[in-house]
Amino acid sequence: MQYVYPLAPFEQAFNDYVDTVIPNVNSDLWLCHDYEECKGDWSDCEVIRAMTTVINWKSNVGNSDTTHNFRTKLSVDLRRGDYVKDIATGEVGMIVWFVDKMPDCNKTQVSGCNLRTTVYRPNGVPEVIDPRTGTLVQEASDLVIAEEYPCVYTTLYGRYDYEMRNNTPGIAPDQKIEVKIQFNEATKQIREGDLLDIHGILHRVMFVTMSTVDIDETHGVMVLTCERVAGGS
Numbered sequence: 001m002q003y004v005y006p007l008a009p010f011e012q013a014f015n016d017y018v019d020t021v022i023p024n025v026n027s028d029l030w031l032c033h034d035y036e037e038c039k040g041d042w043s044d045c046e047v048i049r050a051m052t053t054v055i056n057w058k059s060n061v062g063n064s065d066t067t068h069n070f071r072t073k074l075s076v077d078l079r080r081g082d083y084v085k086d087i088a089t090g091e092v093g094m095i096v097w098f099v100d101k102m103p104d105c106n107k108t109q110v111s112g113c114n115l116r117t118t119v120y121r122p123n124g125v126p127e128v129i130d131p132r133t134g135t136l137v138q139e140a141s142d143l144v145i146a147e148e149y150p151c152v153y154t155t156l157y158g159r160y161d162y163e164m165r166n167n168t169p170g171i172a173p174d175q176k177i178e179v180k181i182q183f184n185e186a187t188k189q190i191r192e193g194d195l196l197d198i199h200g201i202l203h204r205v206m207f208v209t210m211s212t213v214d215i216d217e218t219h220g221v222m223v224l225t226c227e228r229v230a231g232g233s
Contacts (some may be wrong), residue, residue: 006220010103010104011103011104014105016072017051017070018050018071018105019049025051025052025053025092026051027050027085027086027087028047028049028087029049029050029084030045030047031045031046031083032045032084033082034182035083035184039147039148042085045078045085046148048084050071050072051070051071052068053071054068055069066112067096067112069109070084070107071105071106071107072106072201074106078099078106078108079221080096080099080108080212081095081182081184081219081220082095082182083095083113089110091167092112092113093110093111094110094113094150094152094180095108095110096110096111096152096180096212097109112152114152114153115198115199116148116150117148117149117179118122118144118146118149119146119187120143120144120194120195121150121193121194122142122195142233145186149181149182151180152154152179153177153178154178162166174226176226177225177226177227179223179226180220180221181224183219183220183221184219188222189206190205190222196224196226198226204227205224205225206225206227207224207225208222208224209224210222211223
């Protein structure tokens with residue numbers, strides 16, 4: 001005989017567990033679907049209860065040492081690319097895995113953000129010329145695309161090579177950096193050639209990968225492959 005168990009008891013059991021006070025496991029967090037709306041002030045964001053647990057295979061590769069298993073109640077509208085901020089500690093993380101709806105909870109993984117940066121386009125705002133006089137009204141300026149965004153960045157491990165460049169001083173390192181940033185209406189404008197600062201060193205976006213953005217392009221994580229700009233420190 002095959003037994004079919006109702007889902008409600010499993011879901012209620014998880015809800016009771018996550019509501020229990022367990023230090024360093026269960027916590028209250030703000031949930032941010034769109035950083036443009038909660039930037040600078042998280043107080044209007046939804047407050048959720050979540051459980052975080054360590055991953056047994058964690059290592060230093062791919063920033064996985066700051067990645068944890070993350071579970072919330074099924075009633076929470078949790079999506080890949082969402083930011084979460086621990087109300088008690090102020091730590092910010094990003095949901096980097098697809099969110100699986102299990103019988104008792106939402107199950108995914110969260111990575112701790114280790115960078116806050118601004119992505120901009122050099123001379124993205126064109127100069128303004130008075131058509132009557134031909135005089136310059138406004139000089140060209142940089143176009144800010146995503147300002148002070150929390151990100152998860154990692155070094156693409158491998159041999160640290162150097163290569164010759166034209167029109168640049170000396171030789172430049174071609175070690176690549178991967179930056180994960182939330183996909184939204186602002187960041188979807190990021191393209192190859194845009195610049196961002198990584199701990200005081202200027203980097204250029206080489207590739208924009210959308211493989212972890214949903215098919216309808218409503219949410220997800222954009223992956224920016226960047227390289228150091230020669231003389232950009």
